[in-house]
Amino acid sequence: MKALIDYLKDIFFGLKTLWAGMRITGRYFISPGEIVTQKYPENRDQLIMFDRYKGEVIMPHDGNNQHRCTGCGICQMNCPNGSIEIVTRKEITPEGKEFRVIDKHIYHLDMCSFCALCVKTCPSNALAFGHDFENAVFDKAKLIKILNKPGSSILKDVK
Amino acid sequence: MQEEIVKNIILGEDDDYIINVGPQHPSTHGVLRFEVSLQGETIKKVVPHCGYIHRGIEKMCERDTYPQIIHLTDRMDYLSAHMNNEAVCLCVEKALEVEVPERVTYIRTILDELNRIASHQLWWSAMGMDMGALTTFFYGLRDREKILDIFEESFGTRLIQSVNAPGGLMQDIHTGFQKRIKEFIRYFRKKLPEYDQLLTGNVIFRERTEGIAKLSLEDAIQYGVTGPSGRASGFSCDIRKIEPYGTYPKVDFKEILHTEGDTITRYKVRIEEMYESMNILEQLVDNIPAGDYSAKMKAVLRLPVGEFYQRVETARGELGVYIVSDGNKSPYRIKFRAPNFSNLFIISKLAVGYKIADLIAISGSLDLVIPDIDR
């Protein structure tokens, strides 16, 4: 007799726990307000990244097409993956002094792991993180970027 | 002789019915292969094969400087990325005898616990999915998103924070950090009981997990099964209690210990740890002291000659970092005692005699992260 009662208890307890789960899924089913999906390409305008979002490494240029990079190579040295290559050239000042100017700051977005070591160690704060997150391309070569814009020069006050 | 070998390769040792669970399989959560010998549906033998994503992180570390190493450790157990980072940082700080500001220890501990909750949420999602309840996957990820938003606001990245540096943090927390954590705790305290109703209490789930794959305390210690899986068997292995680091000595929390050691206990320990982590967060979040976010460090770090060992509790168990330094800016040898590596091999003992569906549940309850095994 006790076995029979246990048997029936098992069934009722089991059905009760099943109902508890179904209540939760049922409640979500009838409450569309809980939907968390974002319709991505349509909501591009509302999508605002956080200030500190790390989308890609960029080199900010001011209105006169001037940046702060001296081409010292510290970012290249600190990068764990070798995703930064710096090509410099020598220029001569009017006084006849030779100094180093950045020719190309090549940045491999495909290898970058966003560790922020380049941005942090840069002595002249020439690098920053951009907010662009739509980095998908069909050609891997497009992920290799030259950060300094063509014809840009270094700001006067940067040492 | 050679024919025999060929025959053995084709047929297995005898005429076992061998199926390969993995390396490409919906429930191995990564590229791991279980070679399973079956008799009907009952498992006779499980042999784990790993190495599909062995990247040689330890070798790579030997050529990198210490700040660079930290960002490689993210890629081991990517779900406890911050704990991995912290382990290396603590080890380097211990070697250099640097005193980190108190603010840093607080923030690191908060991030630890946030990471632990996020990791357990993902584990819960995946565990439910392994058992066939696909809906849990979405509920778990929905709640995990809130934590990732906290990370993103403060540090700009979501899964791996990349915020640790020897001596402190790379950047300070955002002003909204505390508010968001409090919001999250309020939200998650409401949602966590739903997890119990949906899965823990469910009669099908209980039937499938109760009494399955009991791990005894002796075996847990023998195999070095740590973390929630070990604590479910009564193995008191919480490094936060044994060798406290960060702010843990100042926090009042209890180590979740159970003794049954079956699949559902391993499950319960993680659920209870989520509650406990929220308790820790509540104690810390309002008390973050003001101050610097990093100690003054040299530009090039060179560790003194010697060897240093640091134990840290990640979401999956004990992580050990063993650095042998010869005085250079790169370590001479670095060894990561990965929690998942030790936790994996118990499966060939646990799963024997159970059904193939149980194997999936067991590997789900061990919460394996494959890149951490292979490194």
Add this chain to the structure above:
Amino acid sequence: MDSIILTHQLGGLLPEAVFPENKQYSEVIVPADRLHAFCESLKTTPNLLFDYLISLTAVDWKDHFIMVYHITSTKYRHTVVVKTPINSREHPVVDTLSDIWKTAEFHEREVYDLFGISFRNHPDLRRLFLDDDYGYPLRKDFTDESRMIVK
């Protein structure tokens, strides 16, 4: 337990053991031929009870290898670092500890895979991660020009 008392007790187990300076844990260097017996007594001696092998690894010091074992006791919470030098580079062999601590079986397979150190009496000594004909990557003289980027 105080590290000095621990050192003293460990010295009692094996007179020829050497105790170098270690800031964090007690450290003991054991000759390779005595390693297995020493570790067995570490586990069984009642007031030591080192029952949990945390970590097992090797270090390549170019002319010799050193095996490093981090062992702790779940009862007394004391930790010891046992080291064993292996002098041969061509055929490095050391006793397995997998019969004392089961977890050593897999860590030893990893060491065998990455360093090429063989373990005597190991039940299942196969490579763990890499192909059979791959070299031993964690040795200092290992090079793989096609797959390794040297900075």
Add this chain to the structure above:
Amino acid sequence: MTFDIYDFSGLTQSIDKGLKASMSPGWTLLTEFVIIGLIFLIFYAILGLFLVYAERKVCAFIQNRIGPNRVGPLGIFQTIADLIKLLMKELIPIKNADKLLFNIAPFIVIIASFMAIAAIPFAKGLHAIDFNIGIFYIIAVSSLGVVGILLAGWSSNSKYSLIGAMRSGAQVISYELSIGLSLLTIVVFAGTMQLSGIVESQANGWWIFKGHIPAVIAFVVFLIASTAETNRGPFDLAEAESELTAGFHTEYSGIKFAFFFLAEFMNMFIVASIAATVFLGGWMPLHFGVDNAFNRIMDYIPPIVWFFGKTGTVILIMMWFKWTFPRLRIDQLLTLEWKYLLPINLLNIVVVAFLTLMGWHF
């Protein structure tokens, strides 16, 4: 009583008469076969597409998602796009597979579900065949599908498929019993096996209401057993994608896979419509009491709406099951059948027989 304008028998009979007037009886029969076949084929395609869409939407809402929303408004053409994709996919030939069985297995599965749908009364006078042993026929035919599944698993020459097929065999054979017995309770109540007769017997109230508690128990058992019979979650052990990748149809691709996929949804529709017909009154409107205003209003709703409404509700419940529960293990699946459902069912039948004998039901 329902209105005569909703009665399809007049329409079908006039078509029959018209055809008979213009051609010999043999040709008439053939023409009718073709017409009915075409109607069902179209019905099948539309219903399959709709059910796939419905499942995806239901599971999306349960999981806090929107679901398909790109192809067409609210994504209603998503399944058509899927169908086109499946049609254009390569049919991968499997090395060492048993070619003949491998190729006919999907057809067996889909033909079995085709045959079952023939006996279902959609509205008054709207059914292909009205057998006097309708329920018996449906039980017999619906269990043919498992032959296809077994053949698919065996002929694929894949270990996962074989395990899936064996699981499915054990499962369907066991749950067949529960389905049969739970339907038998209503057969005992109604005193007929003819599906139209069972529907007529519910004119004054559905069996789930007037059959006391035994009918409710039989309904719950039928729901569980039919979910298992159709290999749907939480009983989807034959597919069990986290264990066996895709179970018996692991090796299938393209349109052959689509057949299995479609058959699963059609089987769900069939069992749901049987549940609606036998327990929930089929196309009969909801009536309370003898003759009142409520009943009149209910009568205005066409029977076909009633039928699909009830079927849809049952399908919704089955989807709700699938997206809530974890999967059972094979031994628990059999335990559930042999230790719980079967004894309860047998006891239930005895009680029902007693009730009917004493004339205690309404």
